Amino acid sequence: ELLNGAPRNYLIASDFMPVLNALLSTHPGLLFLQQTPEFQHRYAETVIQRIFYTLTSHSHCTRISVLDLERGKFLETLMEVDMEEDINRERRFFSYEHFYVLYCRFWELDSDHDLLISEEDLLRYAEHALTHKIVQRIFEGAGRPRSLRESQKLTYSDFVWFCLSEEDKSSRTAISYWFNCLDLDGDGVLSLYELDYFYAEQVYRMECLGHEPIALRDVVCQVLDMVKGDRATENPVIRKVDLIRSKMSASFFNMMFNLSKLFITESRDPLHIRQEHATPDLTPWDRFAGFEYLRLSSEEEESNAEQQQQQQL
Structure with missing residues (x-):
């Protein structure tokens, strides 16, 4: 039914639009979006990107096979959503709250609101947490080919892949995304040269903040x-499979290009540890999205309250 008679054995992004349109017009948790067609469109775009992100496991794929659908239990998930009134209980694809977080994070960076973000915009992400070098690689299309090849900017769809990968570096898709960014020569291994290239900027940033950096050799x-x-001593290079096996991909990537999260990892914040232990069924992305949604909702409530006070005056 998804193929709608198309003579092929795979799905492309547009094949999912009829399903999303039906969901938006019938699901009780999404009916309020009918007043804002632009948000309906962005919600559908977000869900489709999350489907590809979750089911294909690598960032260069524009097709989903029947086997991908079966492995990812997509049709079962779709039936569960159809029977569940709270759309936010499904966290892999359809959560409205997750969409809201992604779109608001994009909107905060898109200062001129042209639905495109530049390198300068992305450098502001999470209060300048990322290095210039990794942001340059993202815009080169190393992690995922940019949707607009002729433009040096990221679209909202590009940002969805970036944000999902940045906030949960443990998934296979995220590991592939960031590994490709670090793999400067595309040979499938991370050499000591590449580790040095990216970590050098982290050292510089630590020194600027007055922190004593860890020496490269120790790193x-x-x-x-x-x-x-x-x-480790057999062959001092890192392959993608090494990161998948180690379960330490997030710590590794943060060490290479995210100073804020590197500090959190090094400090082993007790609150952070307790939150992880209290919600073992949640992914890092689930936790991030949950906290962000609360923050954004609180800010919106405060803004509405201020507007009401001004109107009364």
Whole structure:
């Protein structure tokens, strides 16, 4: 039914639009969006990107096979959503709250609201948490080819892939996204040169903030031990499979290009640890989206209250 008679054995993004249109017009948790067609369109776009992000496991794929659908239990999820009034209980694809967080994060960066963000815009993400070098690689299309090849900007769909990968670096898709960004020569391994290239900017940023940086040699030993374990001395390079096996991909990537999260990892914040232990069924993205939705909702309530006070005056 998704193929609608198309003579092929795979799905493309547009094949999912009839399903999303039906969901938007009938699901009780989405009916309020009928007053804002623009939000309906962005919600559908977000869900489709999340479907591809979750089911294809790598960032260069524009097709979804029947096997991908079966492995990801997409049709079962669709039936569950159809029977569940609270759309936010489904967190992999359809959550409105998750869409709201993604779109608001994009809107906050898109200062001129042309639905495109520049390198300068993305550098402001999470209070300048990312290095210039990693942002340059994102805009080069290393993590995922940009939707607009002729433009040096990211679309909203591009941002969805970035944000999902940034806030949960443990998924296979995120590992592929960030590994490709770090793999400067595209040879499928991260060499000591590449680790040095990216970590050097982290050292500079730490020094600017008055923090004593960890020496590169110590970082290399720490990274290889973290990712490769007993095999660290056999071959001092890192492959994608090493990161998947190690379960330490988030710590590794944060060490390479996200200073804020590197500090959180190094400090082992007790509150952060308690939150993880209290919600073992949630992914890092689920936790991030939950906290962000509360923050955004609180800010919106405060803004509405201020407007009401001004009107009364």
